[in-house]
Each structure stands twice: as structure tokens, then as C-alpha cells.
Amino acid sequence: MDQSNDLSTLRMVGISKRFPGVLANDNIDFEVKAGQVHGILGENGAGKTTLMKILYGLHQPDSGEIFLNGKKVEIHSPKAAGDLGIGMVHQHFMLIENLTALENVVLGLPTKHPPLLDLEPARNRFNELTKEYDLHLTPSSPVWSLPVGDQQWLEILKLLFRNAKLLILDEPTAVLAPKQAKQLLSTVRRFAQEGRAIIFISHKLEEMKEVVDCVTVLRDGHVVGTVDPKEVQSAQLAQMMVGRDVFLDRRERAPYKDKKEVLVIEHLDCLNDRKLPALRKIDLTVKSGEIVGVAGVDGNGQRELAECITGLRQFTGGTIHINQKPVDGVINDTTLLGYIPEDRHKTGLVLKFTVEENLILKTFEELPYTKRGIIQWHEIRQKADALIKEYDIRTPNSMVPVNHLSGGNQQKVVVARELSNKPALLISSQPTRGLDLGAVESVHNFLLKERNRGAAVLFISTELSEVLTLSDRIIVMFNGEIMGDLNAEKVDVNLIGELMLGHREGLEATP
Amino acid sequence: MNYKINKLDSTRLLDIGGLVLSGGRPILAIILAFLVSAVMIIIQGANPLEAYSAMLRGSFGSVAALANTCVRAAPLLLGGLGVALGVKAGLLNVGIEGQIYVGGSAAAAVGIMPIPVAPWLHLVLAVSAGFLGGAIWGLIPAYLKAYRGVSEIVVTLMLNYVGIQLCSLLVHEPSPLAEKGAFFPQSPPILASAQLPILIKGTSLHLGIILGLIAAIILAYVLFYTPFGMRTKMIGQNPEAARYAGVNVKKQTVVALILSCGLGGLAGTGEVLGLKLRLFDYFSGGLGYDAIAVALMANSNPVGVIFSALFFGALRAGAGKMETAVGIKAPIVQVIQALAVLFVIMIGFVEYNRKSKQDKRKEQMPEDTIYGSELNK
């Protein structure tokens, strides 16, 4: 059974895969070796996930072959892949929320005495592994109560549990805070030292430089080239990937003249899903024409803050006003508020709905999409086509279900919908999560454009560099409190780092 | 409304394409069900071909047969639509049986009352009463589901027993609806002005099937062309996203479930005002449960429900003829019916597994449920 022990090379040759309307993989050659971390870079929709799903047995290629240690293999299902020692962490979580961490890990594994489920040995193994890799996971906590970072570790733990020899990690750091990402990267290196092979997908060039031995760049389904990222310039990589130069540094901006207070929060208190205090007496004002960046390690109240402002979460104390109107329920006036939620699958999209339905998810009852009680599909389609063009959403047409789009393009659907009605206040939670460099650049441009138009923008991101380049003001959240409110033009990065960890001392030192 | 027809067509075409695809599954299931049942017929010593051809004659062979098929299909159609609407909203209304009794009772109450209005208005009032009866009955599970988080499946199922007994109570003296001194527990006859008109003289084909067809078309239209339909599908697919998009999920749940139950009420109304012409104890005898199968078979597509209701109706209509022709007892049709539904589910399962191997697997499906949970989709 266990051929997995001697996985030394895996080669994919001439892989092609066509979906209705797109050639997702076009004659791709690809090779990984044990002890190596092999990166894949590429724009949203370039075909990275598709290639990995073929390797993991979730898709069958239209043509092409896979060789394991030089021997041809057919991978018909994830189970077959598992038997070959291949494991995959998907771009979107595949955990069952109501089960505990441990139950999720053992799910699908054979038990010793079926049909009985004896979790004890598994629990021991779980604890051993978490100790070995220095993870702080409790086997008995239900998944829904875990922060995203822990959920990601849980996904990886699933692979270790199955003793995978080839680990496919599809954008594993997209949902992680920088510190967590660091830990993940060093763990990935450790996996390589243990003799495993790792395929690592990410949109972040620094991560690539840090962790991979070589990187294959895909564009429009074909291989552009395979290079050692330490030997080429970032700009060159970006060029290979997007086909043009990308600018992600801080941009010049004129102060907005006609400043009004748009969002006013006073003494806000609220509880998280576990009914523990998530926000403690928050005061915050966001004015028109400014981007307020929210920095902080994930899980320090950012999500709850966004949900309170948008009316999705009831708060236990304090007040929130948007343009003088108190928030006391879900706001569905899209000219008042746009909200890019952090979890596009759970909140932002109805996955089985089409792209066009998702693009008008909030406005379908308004003119001209509904006239005299009847939905005007041709109007919707026109609007959708315009948005698809404006926001460069890669999709065969507006009538495909949104879950057929690549992850980054799904995100663009949400961004397009939320910006399209020119909201007075824009709350964006991790809006660039999972986007390629070119798309990140365009989202930054869109947000700046909103700011220059006079929108008040609250920009929540665990990506500190992004907060630094985009914000006019930066607030740092820690443990449900605002640790500091800083001018982004002349900010001290180290100070922010300290504040993110809850150390206020540095604040008094600076004038 | 002079929209650009061609644009509309492209949408419709997609729909029809989907329907043809999803239509293949039930047809294959039906064929399989007939094949398996043929074995049972052979075991009972009859020729299945003869049995089936007798059945065919009994359901489609003459005007009378066709009328019979439609009469039997009518309550299944209305009830099936009720279930289908619920499913679209992510709600499983298994209480059609109870709603049939309550709706039927309400319709009968108005139908036996000599109201001094034009005859057509009397009929309209009686039918509306039937719909409202079911809908108001539906307030109980709707409220409990939306505001108390109680499973609608449990509540609607339990209310079936209550509905059946409620009707029973109403037709026994001293209830004002019971006929004085009757041999059977029953109501006085429905007044002529409140009866559903007969469509073909000499048959019992009443307006019920037309009501069902209209309801199916309206429902299909509402689901695709109205904000209400959009909201309904949204709460069925992803309630969290619906809430985020500004849908009042509780209210939408209540309204969708009430309408679903109202359709159940209409199913009973047709039986009472069109066929039985009185309110009887136990007059439905399980139609409401078959309605669930009808919706399942059609994958809750309103247009599909028309066909699956007609299929179920035809089975029942043909059963009698088959019994007299080859001596196979009528309940064999229950077997065929059940097998057809099981095969639909099984084919769906097999198809899904095959597809997931081929490629079509949805990105968000957890890996470990590939072999498990197509059913609760």
C-alpha cells in the first residue's frame, strides 16, 4: 500500500484541461522533487488550482500524463492521490464547522474497529504532532470557534496525519497574519528537510523568495518559465506573471478638501461568536476622503468591528452613526455603505448563483433591475457585462455559476458589486486576499479612487505593508481595543509592530 | 412589455437546456422502476407487458382515462409545488398531508355555507378559504422556524396528525360542519355554487388540474422573474449571504413557508370542492406524502413537478384497469412509485460520483463528503 514512502520525483507532462469557454491548462510540464519546495506563481485564473486539482485527482486532464518516480500513474480520486502520498490544502477551507478539530482531522480515515470511532489514539497523535510542530491547537474545540489561522494549521495537520509525502499548499498564507505566515513558511522549509516535496502557491513574491527552491510561472494556462526566485528581481517575476510592470508602493495623494465625518463610533462594545467581549469601548471617526487602515493580528476584533458597522452584528453598548444615521440593523442602502466581507464564500457570495446574480445581489430590487415587480434580466446582464469589463473579471460570460471562477476572480465579483454604487462609506475587510499582483494593484487603485471621490474608507488588513501603502491614517487593534491612531504619512513601522502585540510603551515616547 | 425578445430567449433557453438534462434522470429512473416491478409481476404469475399495457390504457387510453389521470394528478401537483417552493427556500415542508385536511376543511366550511353572493364569487371565496386555511396552518411551523429555530421538518410532520384529527373532529357531531344524522362522519354536500366546475361532461375532471397548472407556471415565473423568487432562492442557498445582502431572512422564511403550506391547502381544496364534494374523515389518505415524492422526483423544478405529478396520477389511474385485466393488485403502483423515486436519488448519486471523478466537483465541497452528501443539497 505504502508506496508513498519513496516519493522522489513527480512529473506532470503535457497536461491540458479545458472548461467550457476557457483553456485552464495548456500543455503544462511540471516537476517536483523530494526535499524541494516548488512554487507556482500566476495571475488569478492562470490555472494554478486547476493543475493542482488534477494532481490531487479532483479533475481529470483532457490530455497529459503524470509520472511518480518515473512510473506512470492515474489519479482518479483524492483517495487515490492520498494513497500515493499526495495531500492538498485547498485555497478555501474544507473543514466541517460543527465538528471539532480532532474530528475534522480523522474524518475519512479508517478506524481500527469499525464501525466504532475510537478517538483516543488519534487524540494522542494529534497532540504529538502539534507539539512537534509547535502548533497551539486544542483537539476538542469546534472548528467554527477557531480563528482562521488555526483553521489553516488544522488543514495542514490533516496532511501530516495522513503522512503525505507531497504537500500541495494552495495559497496557504492568504488568510494568515504575517507572523503566522512566517511560522508557516519555516514549517514548510522543515517539511522539505524531512524529505517531503511541497508545491507552494502564493501571490506574494517575498514569500516565494523566502521559501521556494524554484518557481514556475503560469499565465493563461501555460508555463512562462521556471526560475530560481532568489536570482531574479521581483519586478521581473511580476513581469513574467502579469505581462507588465506592477506598482504597489505608496502613491502620492492630495489631501481631500471637503472633509465631513461619515462614520462616527462611540464607546462601542460587542461580543464575539463565543459570547466573549470582542470590542471594548471603541471610539473611531472616519471622514470623507480618507482611508483609515486597520492594522492588527487577525482575531483582535477587526471582523466584529466591521460587522457592527454594517449592522450584521448586534452590539452590546455604544453607538454607531453613518452620515448621522444610527446603525440599528443590516444596512442595505448601497449608496450609503459598501462592505467587502473577509469571507467571500460564507458571506460575500451565493456560490451557486451566477456571476450576474451575485453582481446585483444587493440591488436586484431596485430600478432598473426590477420594474413593476418584474426582474429585468437584460438590464442585469448589461450591468454585469459592464462591471466584468471595468473590474477585469475573468469569466466566460455573466451566466456561469460564480463557483466556476478562480478564487481571485470571485473576489473581484464582490469588490465590483460593493464599489459599483459609490457608497459614502466603504468597509473593506481583506479585500485583496487571494488576488494576484496586478489585481491587488487595481484594487488599491479602486480604493484610492473611492477616497479621492470623497468616500470614507475603512481598510482592514492583516497585511501590514498594504495598510502602510494605502492608508491616510492607521489604527492598530489589539484585543478589542484601539492601541493607537497614527498618521500614515510619517509612521514608524516598529511602533506599529509593538502596538499590534499590545505594547503601548512606545507610544508615549514619540511626540 | 416589449423587451428584447432575443435576450429573454437566451435566458429561457438555458433554462430549458437544464430541464432537458434534469429530465433525463427521472425518465431513466422510471424505466428502471418499471423493469424491477416487472420482475414482481412475473413472480405473481402475470405478464408484465400485458399488465403495463392495461395500465397505459387505464391512464391514457381514452378520454375518460385521461380525465382520471388528471383528476388524480391535481392534488399531487398542487402539493408537490408546495414542497418544491419550500425546498427552493431551503425548507422541507413534509406537512402537506395536514395542510390538505386543514385547507380542505376551510374550503368545505365556506362551500356548505349558503352565502348570498354570485355563484362564481362563492367558488372564489371557498377556494381562497382553502388556500388561507393551509397558509394560516403554516404560520405555526413558520414562526417556530424563523423565530425559535425549531426544525420545520419536525413541526410540519407532527402537525399532520393534528390536521387529520382536526378534520375528523369537524365531521363528527356536534360539530357545526357535520351533517346531522348521517350514517358516516361527513359534512353536508358542497353547494353547487362552490363546486369546481367539471371540464368534460361525463367524467369527474374538475378545474383542479387547471388550478395546478396555473400555479406551476406562476411559481416558475415568480422564482425566476421576481425579487421574491430571488430572495427565496437566496435564503435557500446561503442564508448568511442573504442577510448580508439585506434580505430579512426571518420574514422571507415565514412568507415562503406560509405560501408552501397554502399550496398544500389548495391541494385539499381541489379534492373537497371538485371531487369528494363533501368533507369526509380521512379523505386524503396519504396524498400529502406522495406530494413529497412528486417534488423529489422533479428536483423541485416547478415545471418538472407538472410532469412528475402527471406520472404519479397516471400510475394510480391505470392501476384499476391493470387489476381487472391481469389480476395484479393495485398497490403494485405504490411499489413502482417508490422505486422510481429511489432510482432518481440513486442515479443522482451515481452521476455525482462519476462527475466528481471526471471533473465537475464543486470547489467548496469538503473533500471528505464527496462520497456522502449530494442528497441534502
Ligand SMILES: Nc1ncnc2c1ncn2[C@@H]1O[C@H](COP(=O)(O)OP(=O)(O)OP(=O)(O)O)[C@@H](O)[C@H]1O
Ligand atoms: N469547475 C470549473 N468549471 C468551469 N471553469 C472553471 C472551473 N474551475 C476553474 N475554471 C476556470 O479555469 C480557469 C483557471 O482557474 P483556476 O482556479 O485554476 O485559477 P487559479 O490560477 O487558481 O486562480 P486564483 O489565483 O484566482 O486562485 C479560470 O478561468 C476559471 O474560471
Ligand SMILES: [Mg+2]
Ligand atoms: Mg486558485
